Amino acid sequence: MTQSDSNEDTGPADLRVRPVDAADLGEIIAIDAEVTGLEKTDYWYELFHRYGAGRTRQKLFLVAESGTDIEGFIIGEVRDWEFGSAPCGWVFGISVRPGARLAGVGARMLEAICDGFRHAGVHKVRTLLARDNGLILSFFRSQGMMAAPFIPLEKELD
Numbered sequence: 001m002t003q004s005d006s007n008e009d010t011g012p013a014d015l016r017v018r019p020v021d022a023a024d025l026g027e028i029i030a031i032d033a034e035v036t037g038l039e040k041t042d043y044w045y046e047l048f049h050r051y052g053a054g055r056t057r058q059k060l061f062l063v064a065e066s067g068t069d070i071e072g073f074i075i076g077e078v079r080d081w082e083f084g085s086a087p088c089g090w091v092f093g094i095s096v097r098p099g100a101r102l103a104g105v106g107a108r109m110l111e112a113i114c115d116g117f118r119h120a121g122v123h124k125v126r127t128l129l130a131r132d133n134g135l136i137l138s139f140f141r142s143q144g145m146m147a148a149p150f151i152p153l154e155k156e157l158d
């Protein structure tokens, strides 16, 4: 995979996007805790085992590194024939450290995961976002993502 080579004209000059390593988990947990207000240590270790360890083309967990700092992370996977749809890439997690935002880190990570999806043989990327999260909507729209022909449904379970 050529994740570190993608979209190199944006982000800090020394920014490198690469697959996650176990040693990155402390910083990832800290970024997520800063952004969400919740420290979910067990969740991140579990996610690392599912998406980071034993890398496959289908599951991608990448970090953006500048110097010795982790500036953000992105997670996604290729899902096959879900909802009657041809295989495509799904991004289900992205976060950039608040102090590192608006410098192209998010764009670099999205481009890198899209490179990974292309490498896995798919040509479409999707995501799902909360209606009231204008920041993430602005970001994905700026990267060329448009409304998809799906409707999310839910109900409370007793």
Ligand SMILES: CC(C)(COP(=O)(O)OP(=O)(O)OC[C@H]1O[C@@H](n2cnc3c(N)ncnc32)[C@H](O)[C@@H]1OP(=O)(O)O)[C@@H](O)C(=O)NCCC(=O)NCCS
Pocket (backbone or CB within 6 Å): 035, 092, 093, 094, 095, 096, 097, 100, 101, 102, 103, 104, 105, 106, 107, 108, 133, 135, 136, 138, 139, 140, 142
């Ligand atoms: C969304 C997020 C990943 C963007 O990361 P970033 O590194 O700051 O984004 P970039 O610098 O690559 O910005 C790319 C484009 O996104 C848009 N964008 C990013 N932040 C924006 C903001 N605060 N307001 C409006 N547009 C914004 C802009 O169009 C920007 O391009 P520009 O700088 O040329 O105007 C980051 O703000 C973040 O982590 N937010 C919280 C994540 C979150 O809510 N996750 C939950 C869902 S998984």
